[in-house]
Amino acid sequence: MRILDLIAKKRDGGEHTDEELRFLVEDYTRGDIPDYQMSAWLMAVVWRGLTGSETFALTGAMAGSGDTLDLSSLPGTPVDKHSTGGVGDKTTLAVVPILASAGVPVAKMSGRGLGHTGGTLDKLESVPGVRVNLTGAEVLAQVHQIGACLCAQTTRLVPADRKLYALRDATATVESLPLIAASIMSKKLACGAPAIVLDVKFGGGAFMKTVEDARALADLMTRIGRAHGRRVAAVLSAMDAPLGRAVGNALEVQEVIGLLQDPAEADGRLSALVRHLSAVAFLLSGRVGTLEEGAALADAQVASGAATQKWREIVEAQGGQPDRTLPTAPAQVSVSAAADGYITGIDAEAIGLAAMRLGAGRATQEDKIDPAAGIIFHKSVGDAVGVGETLATLYADTESRTRAVTQAVVAAFQFAAQPSPRQSPIYDTLGLDS
Amino acid sequence: MRILDLIAKKRDGGEHTDEELRFLVEDYTRGDIPDYQMSAWLMAVVWRGLTGSETFALTGAMAGSGDTLDLSSLPGTPVDKHSTGGVGDKTTLAVVPILASAGVPVAKMSGRGLGHTGGTLDKLESVPGVRVNLTGAEVLAQVHQIGACLCAQTTRLVPADRKLYALRDATATVESLPLIAASIMSKKLACGAPAIVLDVKFGGGAFMKTVEDARALADLMTRIGRAHGRRVAAVLSAMDAPLGRAVGNALEVQEVIGLLQDPAEADGRLSALVRHLSAVAFLLSGRVGTLEEGAALADAQVASGAATQKWREIVEAQGGQPDRTLPTAPAQVSVSAAADGYITGIDAEAIGLAAMRLGAGRATQEDKIDPAAGIIFHKSVGDAVGVGETLATLYADTESRTRAVTQAVVAAFQFAAQPSPRQSPIYDTLGLDS
Numbered sequence: 001m002r003i004l005d006l007i008a009k010k011r012d013g014g015e016h017t018d019e020e021l022r023f024l025v026e027d028y029t030r031g032d033i034p035d036y037q038m039s040a041w042l043m044a045v046v047w048r049g050l051t052g053s054e055t056f057a058l059t060g061a062m063a064g065s066g067d068t069l070d071l072s073s074l075p076g077t078p079v080d081k082h083s084t085g086g087v088g089d090k091t092t093l094a095v096v097p098i099l100a101s102a103g104v105p106v107a108k109m110s111g112r113g114l115g116h117t118g119g120t121l122d123k124l125e126s127v128p129g130v131r132v133n134l135t136g137a138e139v140l141a142q143v144h145q146i147g148a149c150l151c152a153q154t155t156r157l158v159p160a161d162r163k164l165y166a167l168r169d170a171t172a173t174v175e176s177l178p179l180i181a182a183s184i185m186s187k188k189l190a191c192g193a194p195a196i197v198l199d200v201k202f203g204g205g206a207f208m209k210t211v212e213d214a215r216a217l218a219d220l221m222t223r224i225g226r227a228h229g230r231r232v233a234a235v236l237s238a239m240d241a242p243l244g245r246a247v248g249n250a251l252e253v254q255e256v257i258g259l260l261q262d263p264a265e266a267d268g269r270l271s272a273l274v275r276h277l278s279a280v281a282f283l284l285s286g287r288v289g290t291l292e293e294g295a296a297l298a299d300a301q302v303a304s305g306a307a308t309q310k311w312r313e314i315v316e317a318q319g320g321q322p323d324r325t326l327p328t329a330p331a332q333v334s335v336s337a338a339a340d341g342y343i344t345g346i347d348a349e350a351i352g353l354a355a356m357r358l359g360a361g362r363a364t365q366e367d368k369i370d371p372a373a374g375i376i377f378h379k380s381v382g383d384a385v386g387v388g389e390t391l392a393t394l395y396a397d398t399e400s401r402t403r404a405v406t407q408a409v410v411a412a413f414q415f416a417a418q419p420s421p422r423q424s425p426i427y428d429t430l431g432l433d434s
Numbered sequence: 435m436r437i438l439d440l441i442a443k444k445r446d447g448g449e450h451t452d453e454e455l456r457f458l459v460e461d462y463t464r465g466d467i468p469d470y471q472m473s474a475w476l477m478a479v480v481w482r483g484l485t486g487s488e489t490f491a492l493t494g495a496m497a498g499s500g501d502t503l504d505l506s507s508l509p510g511t512p513v514d515k516h517s518t519g520g521v522g523d524k525t526t527l528a529v530v531p532i533l534a535s536a537g538v539p540v541a542k543m544s545g546r547g548l549g550h551t552g553g554t555l556d557k558l559e560s561v562p563g564v565r566v567n568l569t570g571a572e573v574l575a576q577v578h579q580i581g582a583c584l585c586a587q588t589t590r591l592v593p594a595d596r597k598l599y600a601l602r603d604a605t606a607t608v609e610s611l612p613l614i615a616a617s618i619m620s621k622k623l624a625c626g627a628p629a630i631v632l633d634v635k636f637g638g639g640a641f642m643k644t645v646e647d648a649r650a651l652a653d654l655m656t657r658i659g660r661a662h663g664r665r666v667a668a669v670l671s672a673m674d675a676p677l678g679r680a681v682g683n684a685l686e687v688q689e690v691i692g693l694l695q696d697p698a699e700a701d702g703r704l705s706a707l708v709r710h711l712s713a714v715a716f717l718l719s720g721r722v723g724t725l726e727e728g729a730a731l732a733d734a735q736v737a738s739g740a741a742t743q744k745w746r747e748i749v750e751a752q753g754g755q756p757d758r759t760l761p762t763a764p765a766q767v768s769v770s771a772a773a774d775g776y777i778t779g780i781d782a783e784a785i786g787l788a789a790m791r792l793g794a795g796r797a798t799q800e801d802k803i804d805p806a807a808g809i810i811f812h813k814s815v816g817d818a819v820g821v822g823e824t825l826a827t828l829y830a831d832t833e834s835r836t837r838a839v840t841q842a843v844v845a846a847f848q849f850a851a852q853p854s855p856r857q858s859p860i861y862d863t864l865g866l867d868s
Contacts, residue, residue, distance in 0.1 A: 007606035009479060036469035040605035043477035046445060171474035172441035 003027070003037045010044040024425045025061035029160040035167055041175040042164075051176035055220065056227040058178070062186035063228075064161035067193035071107060071138060074114040074143060077285040078105040081191035081277065084217070085117040087205040087352035088242035090252040093150070094118045094259055094274045095281065096352065097310035097417040100148035104285045107143045109153040109191055113361050113369075116205065116352025120248070122361075123185035124150055126250035126327060126371035129397060130320035132337065146313045158190045161321035177213075181220040189228050196225055197277055198234040202427070205348025211427060216396065222431045231284045233431035237273055239347040241381050243425065244270035248360040250260060250326040260308045263299075275299065277424050280332045288304040328374040333402040337385040341415035345381055354405040358396040365389010370397055375409065382422040385415070436746045437461070437471045437488060444478040452491040454527040459495035461596045469601055476607040478597075484612035489654065490661040492612070496620035497662075499594035503570060503626035503799035504520065506542060508577060511719040513538040514627035515711065516618060518651070519551040519788035521639040522676035526554045527584070528693055528708045529715065531744035534582035535735045543575045543587040543625055547803075549794050550639065550786025552683065556795075558584055560684035560761060564754035593625045611647075615654040623662050629718040630659055631711055632668040636861070639782025640673035645861060649650045656865045665718050667865035671707055675780040675815050677859065678704035682794040682808010682829060686758040694742045697733075699812065703859045710860050715864065725866065763806040763829035767836040771819040775849035784846040788839040792830040804831055809843065817855040819849070 001023045009016065016024075024041065027033045071078045079099060085088055089227065096106045110132075113119030121132050134142065134151040150163070155162070161183050168174045188196050198221055202214035211383045218234035223231030244267045246255040259266040259274065278301075279294030288294045301307045312322040355361055359370030376393045379385055392409055394402040435457050450458075458475065461467045481815065484492065505512045513647040515531060517523055530540045540669070544566075547553030555566050568576065568585040576583045585775055595617050602608045616839055622630050630653055635641070636648035654667035673845030678701045680689040693700040693708065712735075713728030722728045735741045746756040793804030810827045826843055 004604065007477075011477065011606050034470075036473040036601060037605055039470040039474040043441075043445065043474045043481070044606075047477070047481040065794045085773065098683055134751060167470060169473055172438055172445055172478075173474060 003033050003041070007037060007041045007044060010041060010048055014050045015051050016054050021054060021057045022061045025058065025065055025160045029065045029163060031093040038164070039171040039173065042179070044177070045179060045201050046176045049176070049183065050080070052223060055178040055182055056224055059084055059182040059185045059224050059230060061190065062158055062160040062164070062182060063189035066158055066190070067136060067154070067156040068190045069107060069139065069157075069382070071105070071192040072411065073140070074383060076103060076287070077195050078107060078143070078193045079195045079197060079281045079285045080106065080188055080191055081197045081199070081281065082107060082188055083199040084184070084201050085209055086201045086243055087116060087118070087200070087241040087248045087348040087355070088244045088252065089118065090123060090244065090246075090256050091274050091277055093253065093256040094307075095125060095277050096148050097260065097314060098274070098278045098307045099281050099300050100146065100302045100314075101306035101310035102282065102287060102297055103147065104287050105143050106148045107139050107191060107193065108148065108150050108155070108401060110150065110189070110289065111153065114365065115363070116349050118247070118252070120150065122369050123249045123252050126253055127315055127320045128326075130315055131318050134318070136376050142202050142317050144280045146310070146311065146317055148314055149318070150314055151188060151318070152318060155393060158186050161186050165417055177216060177220060179215055181224055183414055185221050185224040187228070188225065193230070195231040195281070197284060198222070198232065199237055199277060199282045200234050201237050201239035203238050203240035203348065204325055205242065205352055210306060211236060215428070215430070218430050231301060233280050233284055233429060235429050236279060236281060236427040237425045238423065238427055239348055242348050242351045243273065245377045245380070246374060247351055247355045248358070249369065250328070251374040251376055251395065254326055257308070257311070258312060260302055263302050268422070269326065273425045280429060280432070311378045329370075329376040329397065331396050331399045332407070333394045333399060333404050334390045335388050335392050335406055337387055337391055338410070339415065340386050341382050341417055341432070343379055343381050343413055343417040344413035344416045344420045346377070346413040347414070351375060352406055354408045354412070358394060373397065381418055384419065437467050437475070437631045440554045440599060441471060441475045441478060444475055444482055448655050449485050450488050455488060455491040456495045456860050457498055458525045459594045460493065463597060464856045472598070473601055473605040473607065475611070476602060476605060478608045479613060480607050485609070486657060489612040489616055489746055490658055490751050493616040493623065493658050494618060494662060495596070496592055497815040498625035500592055500624070501570060501588070501590040502624045502839065503541060503573065505626040505846045507537070507574070510537060510539060510540045510721070511629050512541060512577070513629045513631060513715045514540065514622055515542060515633070515715065516620070516622055516629045518635050518641055519553070519632040520635045520673040520677055521550060521782040521789070522678045522681045523552065523635070524557060524678065524690050525633065525708050525711055527557060527687065529711050530582050530584055531694065531748060532712045532732050532735045533706070533740045534580065534739035534748070534752040535744035536716065536721060536731055537581065538716065539577050539720050540582045541625060541627065542582065542584050543621070544584065544590070548799065549797070550783050551791060552681070552686070552795060554584065555586055556803050557683045557686050559676055560687055561749055561754045562626070562747055562757070562758040562760075565752050568752070576640050576751050580744070580751055581725065582744065582748055583866065584748055585752070587621060592620050595620050610780075611650060611654060613649060615658055616686070619655050619658040622659065623664070627664070629715070631715045631718060632656070632666065633671055634668050635673035637672050637782065639673035639676065639786055641836070645670060646795040649862070649864070650863050667718055667863060669711060669714060669863050670861040672857065672861055673782055676782050676785050676811070677707065679811045679814070680790070680808060681785055681789045683803065683805045683809060684762070684809040685829065688789070689762055691742070691745070694736055694745060697736050702856070707859050714863060716867070727808050761806040763831065763837050765830050765833045766841070767828045767833060768824045769826050769828065769840055771823050771825055771846050771847065774820050775851055776853040777813055777815050777817050777819060777847055778850045778854045779848035781809070781846040781848070784842055785809060788842045789838050792828060792835055807831065816853055818853065819829070
């Protein structure tokens, strides 16, 4: 088999065999196929696409390119969760303790944030002492002991994806539905959970701008998982406005702790999405028989304090101190409304970029993060606002940093004379009818 | 300007500016753009194509990527010639002396053969002592002195093309009309001739399989040349059967020497194409006013012996000995007809591959060539053949080598009970009406 022939085959619109895709992935990962040939193949894929069966085989080959986690020794049905990323999306930090506290094991490996979206690892690391780099053996041991972990993907998992993603990023071949789906699902397959809940976000603050694109990605990822024998469900959720009241690492952890302790006081859209994702996970794992039972179980785990207790156990198991104060920002500056009216929207991407400039995110992979930086919203979409009322507070290491984004944050708010209806962030759920 | 943005622009079907293409070519040639980004751009070009204006700018940037020849000090209008390559195509070796003997200067730089097509340099090197690696200064001096040279492209000319071609060859991005045209024409532009005759071949033994593809390439190359202020004409010629009676390096040189000495005895299709290419070149250079005058001038240069004399001068100027015997093959084996009939075709590609296996060509760029190896045809398309009559003689270093291709050579002949009409190899000529 020659890579040159495979490039030509895809260039001409042909369909690869499973064996060809395994050859491509294995030889590329080993370094036997050079980057300049792989990037030509990737551009041919952006052009010609991949069939379902090609996508399933590519994902499988990528998943098998390194170590894989074997979760079969865990009790019950372990569940994994993945979000395609958004602004203020801290659902993983809440859902994992809820699931684990009810006996559903979760070996959750997360990524870091880049650009306007945050990453679960960065958020978790704002908790003093928490260690996120666990070995495969440590992951298994911790999940056996307390039912969950929240950690970084080990470098030995799915090396093909790491190498391919870096190449796609440098060759304008990121934007291909099958390549995006294969990248995400290869990691989920390698992490070994038999049940997977996907949170596919759409809107201005998400990677997928339209609900149609999000549905297509969700559908393809669901089919990939099933082709590899996994139970998969996908929630389509709106990322038009930031999720919850906090954007920024320690600020979001604080919001999660508050949500688990007193959900009635939490942001309604955030708690609705946390409850729904938990319910879908409970249903997929077989822990409950209906979505309603799943939602009730999630509520119960929170109300009893079991979820909070599980959060503390996870933090402690990973070396953190749950009772230590989270980092706080020396500069805190409020921004206020210039007129009366109703908030009809908050531009999530603009807020994500503002938070990044405050120090909460990375413009490049080398940037350092300020765990205390970010934004707290005092008003949400649908709220009435009077002139001079505080809309948000900006947190950073210096006042000049906050001042640099004040205008952008104010401009992210859209106002109208009449309120628009408050909308649920949950648009649809795929994969529960099978 | 960022290469990543240019890849994305072409991927999305955008049109590059002249400046963007200059940036691409210059930075890639300098090594500032890595192969893996350029190959993604190349595949996007195979997909989206290039507009005329993009193709003109790309070709110009490539032509300017290294040294260029300045022929302005030569008398008259220098002419260049290029053939897209075929089996038995030795026209350059005849046309250059014909033109130079009539006072039209030709600084001809040629390539080597690969696969089933031969290369002019390999043919010329079968003449004992001939040196083909001349410097730019040597080229100019020789053309000033005797009106012509036949040499290799110096490595300092069009480095962008050498680098791009090697990358295209390794990434299945060769087959793109604008990239093919830009590659050929960048070399012609850099070689400095104000008038250029292109021989674009089509058929089984050529790179372009159909006359439509050949016409599209010829048309695009003609427009590129004109956009850069050159006079360009393109002959579309058939490469369904090998051109002339000889295939193989010394055998083809011998055929050219015979053609120049006694054209009446030469293969009719070969002499017709040599006369036509010469006539077109004479017309483009302004040496004659009509194609008919050009053909008559070509005939006169051959009949007077001036063309033969010029051939000897070129060989001597480059260190060769025109009176020394050309290399001859120790093994010579004839193949005969198995039945009576008329030859209706000779598969040029099959013959080219058989000649390569005899030692006359290269399967890979590292292969050594046997200058004496090849095939002589004793019968042509249209001839009647009786059973047992000799069709061809195979030349190689051992008999076992000839035996290995006997079957393939016999199978390349197509027979019928009735003769098919003999056809001119000249299908059309573009660019003379302007």
